[in-house]
Amino acid sequence: MRIMGLDFGSKTVGVAIxxxxLLTAQGIEIIERKEENKLRKTMARIEELIEExxxxEIVLGLPKNMNDTLGxxxxxxxxxxxxxxxxxxxxxxxxxxxLTTVAADKVMMEAGIRRENRKQHVDRIAACFILQGYLDYLKNEENK
Structure with a gap:
């Protein structure tokens, strides 16, 4: 069994598996789309990855505001x-x-990735943070 983590953005979806x-998350790709409301190809690619x-199970990032409200x-x-x-x-x-995007940016800075090159990786890394947080939660619940 594997779990997929997704970071859903306005024009991209970061994907981790x-x-x-169920110990570690690996970023595998960023699915890009031309328009925010065009999801047909995005869904088709996600289905391909699910099968592959x-x-x-899927874990999807929920972008809460810092005050815990939903926007x-x-x-x-x-x-x-x-x-x-x-x-x-x-x-x-x-x-x-x-803060997953902030954490992803920090990791890339520490790795020496130039600012102009970070955008092409940030959603995939954020998906890793989302999925890894969930995997760690599952392990903690298992050990209670």
Missing amino acids: SDAL YEVQ ARAELSMEFKENLERRTGLHVKMWDER
């Missing part, structure tokens, strides 16, 4: 969740993604 033991990696971006993510569940038949878990 867990290992089979034998994914049985317009969170509403779009919830709609995307509903579409994913309907199209794939898989359970989609929403996961607080606050």
